[in-house]
Amino acid sequence: LAKTTQPISMDSYEGQEVNITCSHNNIATNDYITWYQQFPSQGPRFIIQGYKTKVTNEVASLFIPADRKSSTLSLPRVSLSDTAVYYCLVLSPWGPGAGSYQLTFGKGTKLSVIP
Amino acid sequence: DAGVTQSPTHLIKTRGQQVTLRCSPKSGHDTVSWYQQALGQGPQFIFQYYEEEERQRGNFPDRFSGHQFPNYSSELNVNALLLGDSALYLCASSLSGRFYEQYFGPGTRLTVT
Numbered sequence: 001l002a003k004t005t006q007p008i009s010m011d012s013y014e015g016q017e018v019n020i021t022c023s024h025n026n027i028a029t030n031d032y033i034t035w036y037q038q039f040p041s042q043g044p045r046f047i048i049q050g051y052k053t054k055v056t057n058e059v060a061s062l063f064i065p066a067d068r069k070s071s072t073l074s075l076p077r078v079s080l081s082d083t084a085v086y087y088c089l090v091l092s093p094w095g096p097g098a099g100s101y102q103l104t105f106g107k108g109t110k111l112s113v114i115p
Numbered sequence: 116d117a118g119v120t121q122s123p124t125h126l127i128k129t130r131g132q133q134v135t136l137r138c139s140p141k142s143g144h145d146t147v148s149w150y151q152q153a154l155g156q157g158p159q160f161i162f163q164y165y166e167e168e169e170r171q172r173g174n175f176p177d178r179f180s181g182h183q184f185p186n187y188s189s190e191l192n193v194n195a196l197l198l199g200d201s202a203l204y205l206c207a208s209s210l211s212g213r214f215y216e217q218y219f220g221p222g223t224r225l226t227v228t
Contacts, residue, residue: 023134034215042203043119043205043219087157091215102148102171103207103217 001029002090016047018075020091020109022088025069033064033071036087044087075111083106083113117142119208119220127198136191136223140208146170147162147189149181149219150205158205164189165211193225201227 006022024033031115032051036044048055049063050071059098085108120139128134140147146165150158160173183189184201187208193200203224207217 012168021171032215040205041221043222046216046220102163102173103150104160104226105150107155107157115193 001033002092004090004106006089006106006109008087008089008107009112011112011114012078013114014079015077018078018082018111020073020075020086020088020111021070022073023070024088024090027068027090028092030092031068032091033062033068034089034091034103035060035062035073036089036103036105038085038087039083042082046103047086078111078113078114080113083111085110120175120205121206121220121223124221124225125224125226127228129228130198131136131194133135133194133210134225135195136204136206136225137195138189138191138206138208138220140187140189140206141218144208144210144218145187145188146181146211148190148207148209148211149191150219151175152203152205152208152222154202161191196227198227201225 002024004022014017034049035047037047038044047059048060048062052064055062082110087108103112122137134192148163152158159174162172163170167183177203178194181193203222205222207219209217
């Protein structure tokens with residue numbers, strides 16, 4: 001499994017765009033990149049996943065450069081309710097147990113949105 | 116559409132006891148995974164069930180066991196509880212094939228004294 005590295009914490013003011021970068025230098029060819037969000041005392045929530053280039057949904061955008069050794073989660077115009085821990089995960093779809101993918105969480109990035 | 120539900124919400128047990136936690140997956144989901152989350156840490160994978168069989172297991176001792184029923188609901192059993200088992204236990208359901216998108220329940224907070 002590819003190891004991920006992301007900042008421990010970030011602060012942002014309301015209304016700003018927030019970019020959280022995750023490095024995954026040893027990502028394999030078939031690996032996918034996924035981001036989850038977790039509020040205190042709740043289970044994590046899937047935000048977005050991608051393989052390469054850019055993916056956008058109603059919540060966030062995910063930018064993945066050509067070498068795929070890093071990825072950036074972009075949250076447009078954050079509000080106080082976006083204060084949470086954000087986890088970057090790399091998923092390997094092939095190999096033993098293909099199709100039964102465990103999620104390997106690190107410590108994540110604690111985002112604090114300031115009024 | 117009900118999401119993932121877990122019971123109980125909180126539980127206090129004594130060292131050496133046994134505990135059973137329950138999970139009902141999101142409607143239509145056939146795969147259930149269990150995670151343990153210690154305070155300040157990310158969730159750690161315990162095991163995953165599909166078609167009533169344990170399909171994948173993380174680095175947890177045999178004291179942790181589980182079961183999946185024909186209706187896809189699941190139980191997590193922990194025997195001989197240790198103080199270090201105190202944590203938030205999360206259940207996640209998914210559709211086999213959509214490996215990256217797991218829906219988590221609110222968790223069961225287990226305290227071992």
